[in-house]
Amino acid sequence: MRVIDATKLIPESIPVLVVGAGPVGLSLAIELRLHGIEVVVIDQDLDIVDEHPKGRSNDLRTLEHYRRWGVSDELRKWAWQPPNPKQQLVITESLVQRPLGAYPLLYGRDVEESKDLAAEPSLSVPQPITTLVLQNRAIALGASIFRGWKAISVQQDEKRVVVELQSPGGDIRWVASDYTVGCDGPGSLIRNAAGIKQKGIDPIGKTLSYVVRSEGHRISDMTSSPAHSSLGMLLVLNSRVSSIISIPGEENWGYSIMVPNGDNLSEDEALSIGQDILGVNARLEIVSRSSYRVFTRVSTSYQTRRLFIAGDASHLCPPTGGYNMNVGISDAVNLGWKLAAVLNGWGGQRLLQTYDIERRPVGERVSQSAMDNAHSLRRVAEVFKELPSLETTSSEEERFQRGQRAYKMSYPEWNNIGVALDQRYDTSPVIINDDWECAPYDGTKLWPHASPGHRAPHLWFPDSSPLLDHFGKEFTLLDVGAVEENVQNILAAARHVGMPLKRLQLSASLARTKYPAELTIIRPDQYIAWQGSQCDEPGLMIDKIRGA
Incomplete structure (x- = not known):
């Protein structure tokens, strides 16, 4: 299904170039456009490939992204x-x-x-349908998508990345970007150009x-x-x-x-x-x-200076559990808001380093879970043969x-x-844990309470709308009966450095079952950066969570 005119000219420079127009690359494009960042996505395939079925599983976390992007209803029609x-x-x-x-x-x-x-519930839908729906949404938001264009070579210095591209007709063109992201699959050109190695479990x-x-x-x-x-x-x-x-x-x-x-x-x-x-x-x-x-591969880094990788380019595992595409989409969400924060001027350069720090352990943990599933299914087969x-x-x-x-x-x-909703960033330098404790990770269960480094727990409002719909596009300050002076001090610290922060007030009767603190700061990717009753040094706290 050809949906993009592959003959139009590609721009000479762009803030972000994404190589690969699968679900992960298109998710990144959507996230960047929602934050106002110009983005070009290229893919060597002229058409969305509809061959052997794969990638049908879309988990609960992925549906949260689809809902924010306005595509969940369309995808559910095909589920x-x-x-x-x-x-x-x-x-x-x-x-x-x-x-x-x-x-x-x-x-x-x-x-x-x-x-x-x-x-929203999770759903099962063919990956070509998912790709088409995401592509249409990215285009509607203003992303430029060029199908039939192939990345040939990549060079980067301290100020930019230059990618050599070949058009569908064979012409060569160079595109400069502030950042380039490889969502270009297991044999990723971007990963190889970045000099990133991989490790994992050998094939069984x-x-x-x-x-x-x-x-x-x-x-x-x-x-x-x-x-x-x-x-x-x-x-x-x-x-x-x-x-x-x-x-x-x-x-x-x-x-x-x-x-x-x-x-x-x-x-x-x-x-x-x-x-x-x-x-x-x-x-x-x-x-x-x-x-x-049946093996795993996880890259030893997800970033080399201005080059990033996501999805299959950064981690690969067996399809048991249906994890890989979902984890890749969450890679894109994590990286998207951070690139936007830096390009929009309020995010510190340290923020980009946390993409690897936060997402690579998730890739390792989930890949191991998929491999464990493959082993268990093989044991089941062996038992039932007898x-x-x-x-x-x-x-x-x-x-x-x-x-x-x-x-x-x-x-x-x-x-x-737990695999879907409890991917944790406990050790991230832009997360402030203080003394908050939580139960050990279990991929079959969900720790349901707010904790720094965890996804913000879901709540229903009295009008039947989910808490997710009320978060700000950037950061959200969740206020559950906090002292007004403490709230204003944090809001002022954010304004001082230009970090967008929306105040959202909730009653204790609604929030306290899952949110133990009076104040909770929630990031653009719906992860909790800090929580407490007050902050003695709000300026330092804001600087830390924005990577300054």
Whole structure:
């Protein structure tokens, strides 16, 4: 789908150049435009690529960004919507059989479940749709997007970055920018130009992924029974094969198989496995295929002077848990407001250094979580290969317990609220912790109380609007019955250095269940920078949180 005129001239200079127009690069463009920063995004693909399905999972934190950007309603129109909105993990021995049972899927997709956690439920939508919606929003906000342009070389000095570009017609053009950000994937030119190395866990195997069409067995028909009514994710487990099933369309469905590194399957072998998953010896047709190595890579730095990286360019992990795109979008949000603060004159240069300090530990932690999920699913497959098939006379309880065993063994794969909403910046130099304490990190749970270095907890206002909608575009000073003099001292310190700070007053009856302090300062990325009842040196505090 070609949506941008790739023949228009690219400017010679721009404050921020983004290389890569996937969801992460477009998210960065949106964030920069919301802060008034001119941005150019280039991508070597003329069209938004719509091939093998990937990146469907959009978690609760990502939906907070989509809501702020005004695109969540549009994306929800394209999202997976089962008859029962609860959305659970359905486990079955084959697609044609009655499922073993439905088990809790704590991804935040259930409207009721998510109400206490965030403003909107999470959703599952094809990545090409996400990319198109984000691209249209970036353009509407004034971002310039050039498809078909390829970055050839990169040079930087103390004052600027110069990137050599090749147009769709083969012409060469140079663009100068204050900052360049590589959202250009695993083989990132920007990362290599910045001299950034990577480390991680070596491959434990290779996953082969197929989308197929089964003659006489439409996936929409096979998942239309009452037992599938809350279908959010589908896992097939039997003595021959196990796989999480993707459902790209009414007829097509997908499965993935891990094999040793270097191994491949013939088409006949791949189709035979598909028939085992289907549960009958029906004719299958391969619609698309893909493969990836099961490993992790995290860059040793996310920045070299004026060059930054985000998304797959900075971290890569298996798709178990659906983390990588979501983490990349939060990379973009973290970096976007900081670049804007520096370019707008009130952010200190130290602020840009905290992008790596805050986001790289998140990339490492989440990549490890994804790898742990891959190991647990492999253990489940090994255990179920040794189990005999259930008898047709097996009771519903026996069937449910069979699925429950697999569910417990792979629990973090299906329960990732902490991974999504509890990405912490405890050690950041622009976060003031003082003596506030919190529970240890747990990727399956959320610490629900306000703490410096944590995302600001969600609240509902009496008019049914979420707290998120009331935050300022820049910093917010949350006032819960604070002494007026203390409030004014902080506001004056912010005005003195030009740091935008909006005062938001809340009643104690509304806020105190999650916000223990009278005053809380919340950053543009909805993270808590400081909290307390008063500040003896507000000027020093403001300077610290703005990176001066």
